[in-house]
Structures are given as structure tokens and as C-alpha cells.
Amino acid sequence: MAQVTTARVPWVLGITGASGTPYAAAVLRGLLDAGQPVDLVVSQAARLTMLDETGWTFREATWRSDMERFIGREVADMVAWKAGDFTAGPASGSYQTRGMIIVPATTAVVAGVATGISKDLIQRAADVTLKERRPLVLVPRETPLRTATLRQMADLSAEGAIILPASPGFYAGAKDVDELVDFVAAKVLDVLGVPHELSRRWTGQLGVTSAADPE
Template sequence: MTDGSKRLVVALGGASGAIYAVRFLRQAVKHYDEVYVTMSRNAAAVLLTEMDIRMSEPPLGSDLVGFDAPQIRFCRPGDFFTPPASGSFRHAGMVVIPCSMGTAGRIANGISDDLATRAADVCLKEGRKLILVVRETPWNLIHLRNMTQLAEAGATILPAVPAFYHQPKTVEDLVDTVVARVLQNLGVEHDLMREWQAED
């Protein structure tokens, strides 16, 4: 039986910022043997609108990352019998990227109306790593309270806020600063950006 350390669950929400999911998945398949991916109803539309990515039917890992990726295993959003929906399925953690405030709100309040929210709920009840890459601004009071509730429940709130100290030259450089922080929070070594070093 595997200890789950080489398995990852990834949910693509319907928020703007599909590039974060694509860039993250390109890194994830380098570090994990199994990457279970579920997409919200709106995620495919956002991928098409923002990145001209049209998902196949059935979907393929190459649709998202641009190369053959047998590590990616797609799970239907309404399939509650798939492994990530079960607490007995061990894995290294789950990343919701990008995460809409609607998805975050449902997770915060224990509403499991699709596989993404169910798998996230499982992470919280089993004490597993759950990272939410939220993509919204500004935040209203409901958003703030949901974020507090999620943090208290054990989730890591990782807003899609790029860094600039490494002097990014492209949009991809900016996106990769967020991807790097996700990998760091998963305990994965990467070379996407240099660590901050104080000057002598």
C-alpha cells in the first residue's frame, strides 16, 4: 500500500487565472506519480477564454500541460466514488487553483456539492494539506470571514499575489512566483525563483 506521498489532488476552479493551474500542473507532474485532477463546471470555459485551451472528450493531461502527462488522472466533477472523495485514499495534499470565492465559501461551510468541495472537505477532516489559491479582489466581509474559518479549519490560504523582487520579465515569470510558493508549501524543491537573501 502506498503512503500517498507521490499522489496529489488538484482542483481547477472557475475563477479567472487559468494560467496558474496550467503552470502549476506542468511542475506537479515532475514531482508526483499520480495527479488527480477535477475541474469545476466553469473551469473549461475559463481555459478556453483565457488560454485558448480546448479540452478533449474525454480530457487528456496533454490538453492542460501541452505534453504527454500520464501522471494526470481526470475525475468527473460529480463523481463521488472516485478516490479523492474518500478519506481512506492517502495523498500528499490538495491544491485548488485558481480558487473562486464561491468554492472557498462552500468549503468553509462544509458544503460538498461537487468533487472539488468534497475532496477539500476530506482534507480538512483528515488533517491533510489543503492549499487554496484564491483569485479575487477586493474582498468583502463575507470573503474575509470565510478565509478566517478556512484557516482555523487547517487550510492554507495562498492568494495569487505575484512577487517582484526577482525582476520578472514576462507574465509567466510572475505566475511562477505563485506556483513556487504553492510548491514550497507542499514541501517540494523547485528552481522557479531564487530565495530572498539578505544583503551582507
């Protein structure tokens, strides 16, 4: 599935089986629109969730066309790795990446990364990202959260990971669900320093007052 060059330094995008695969599609679109190369890892559970939530499938033999349908546009600089392939590039610290995003992130993956289990390529790549001191963003969607999961998230945050819950804001005047999804994707790209135009930014209300407002 994978063909890479030594000059290429991608973001690793892991998609796991939590509900919220449209968030992954929005982040992927944002990265590709910004001209960023992407290494993709889709877990087996994520394939089932993707089918259930979007109606699209992901198969190794047709992964490129499957992903193009998933995100609604042509896939440019992207490589796909098998979730069970521990010989893949992102499994090694000597494989250069810009960092990693796991979106959506299951609580099981949060636990696996926090404890260093590395049961599949997504968890191993996240472990490598942390040990190499590269940016790692996890986007959990599940709610409510167990105390154990909160502690694991705190541990990951202490190691430098960014825990970015899929919590869309409503102040940007979203008109539909897609805009709320883009809001979360925009937050992900912001913390990675990737430019985008996915959501309207808050600019404040300087100079706007009301007669009822106190001076």
C-alpha cells in the same frame, strides 16, 4: 477516466472557474516535474475559463491530450476525475492522498468548503482533506474581497488550510507574465514541501552597503 493503483498516493488538484487558470497549469507542471502523482478535478466553469484564457479545451474523452496541450508537455502520472462524481477516490477519506490544492479558487468554492456544502467533487475532496488533517491550499485570485469571504478564509485557516492569494512578487526580477505566474506556483509548491526551480529565491544582500547608508 480514472485508473489508479493502491500504491499510488497523489496530490489532488482542483481547478475552478475563477480567472487564473495559468496558475493551475504552472502548479501542475511543477508537481509533475518533481515526479509527484496528481489527481485532477476540473469544474465545468473552469473549462469555460480555461478556453477563454488559454484557448485550450478540456473534454472527458480527450482529457490527457487536452491537459498536455494546456501545460505544454507530456502528462505522466496523472488521473482525471469527473467533477460530479461522488464515487471518485478523493471523495473518501480512506483514499490516500498527500493533500489538495485548489487553484484558482473561486469565492463560491471558498464558501462551499468553509461551510461544508460539498456541492461537487472539488468541495467534497477539500472537506475530506481537512477532516483527514492533510494539507489543503486554496489560491483565490478575486479582488477586492467581501467581508464574508474574508471570514470564511479565516475559518479555513483556523482549520489548518493555507490561504495563498495569487499575489506575485516583483523582487525576483520577473521579465514577463509567465515568470509572475511561476512565482505564485512556486509559493504553492513551497508550502507543500515539493522541490522546484520555478523562481529565483531571495538570498539577501549581505555585505552590500552604500556610502550613503548609516552605519
